[in-house]
Amino acid sequence: xxxxxxxxxxxKEKITYRFFWTLAWIVAKTFFRxxxxxxxxxxxxxxxxxxxxxxxxxxxxxxxxxTKQRVRFLGKESLWNNRLGGWFVGVLGCFPVQRxxxxxxxLRACQQVLERGEPLVMFPEGTRRxxxxxxxxxxxxxxxxVAARAGVPLxxxxxxxxxKAMPHGARFFRPAKVFxxxxxxxxxxxxxxxxxxxxxxxxxxxxxxxxxxAYDQAQTLLAEKS
Numbered sequence: 001x002x003x004x005x006x007x008x009x010x011x012k013e014k015i016t017y018r019f020f021w022t023l024a025w026i027v028a029k030t031f032f033r034x035x036x037x038x039x040x041x042x043x044x045x046x047x048x049x050x051x052x053x054x055x056x057x058x059x060x061x062x063x064x065x066x067t068k069q070r071v072r073f074l075g076k077e078s079l080w081n082n083r084l085g086g087w088f089v090g091v092l093g094c095f096p097v098q099r100x101x102x103x104x105x106x107l108r109a110c111q112q113v114l115e116r117g118e119p120l121v122m123f124p125e126g127t128r129r130x131x132x133x134x135x136x137x138x139x140x141x142x143x144x145x146v147a148a149r150a151g152v153p154l155x156x157x158x159x160x161x162x163x164k165a166m167p168h169g170a171r172f173f174r175p176a177k178v179f180x181x182x183x184x185x186x187x188x189x190x191x192x193x194x195x196x197x198x199x200x201x202x203x204x205x206x207x208x209x210x211x212x213x214a215y216d217q218a219q220t221l222l223a224e225k226s
C-alpha cells in the first residue's frame with residue numbers, strides 16, 4: 001500500500017510554510033522561551049532523521065522549530081477528514097498514515113520522504129514516556145531501520161521542560177522554560193541489499209545512548225536556569 005506523501009513544495013507552499021513557521025516560532029518563544037543547543041550538528045544539505053525524546057504532545061511542533069527547513073511527520077489519517085485541516089497539517093509537513101496500515105508500508109513511506117531529500121521526524125520511544133531516562137525497553141527499531149535503508153544520519157534531540165509545559169492529561173499548554181539539545185549524530189554503516197537485524201539493534205542502542213546524553217544535557221541546562 002502506497003501512502004500519500006503529497007507533492008514537493010512549490011513557491012506558494014514555501015511561503016505559506018514560512019509564514020506559519022514564523023508564527024509558531026514567535027508563539028513558542030513567548031510561552032516557552034526555548035533555547036536550542038548545538039544546532040550546527042544538523043546536516044545542511046542532506047536528509048536526516050530527527051529523533052527526539054517524547055515527554056509531551058508539544059515535542060513535535062517544537063522539534064520542527066530547530067530548523068527553517070520543513071521537516072516531515074507521520075500523522076493520523078483522521079487529521080485529513082477536514083479538508084482545511086488536512087491542507088494545513090500537510091503544508092506543515094505531516095503525511096497521513098491509515099489506521100491499520102502495516103508498519104512496513106509506513107516505514108517505506110518514511111524512506112521515500114528521505115529519498116526526496118526531506119528531513120523526517122521519528123520518535124524512537126514511539127509514544128510519550130515519562131522520567132529522566134531513555135529506557136532500552138522503550139526503544140523502537142523503526143528509526144534505525146529506516147536510517148540504515150536510506151543511508152542517512154540519525155540526529156538525537158534532547159528536550160527538557162515540555163513535560164511541565166504540557167504534562168500528561170493536560171488539554172492546554174502553559175508557560176514553561178524549554179531547552180532542546182541536538183545530540184551527536186549517529187551514522188549507519190553502509191549496506192548492500194538487506195539490512196541485518198543485529199545491525200539495526202546495534203544502531204538503535206547507539207541512538208539510545210546519544211539521545212540520553214542529549215537529554216541529560218537538556219535537563220541539566222533546565223535545572224541551572226530554574
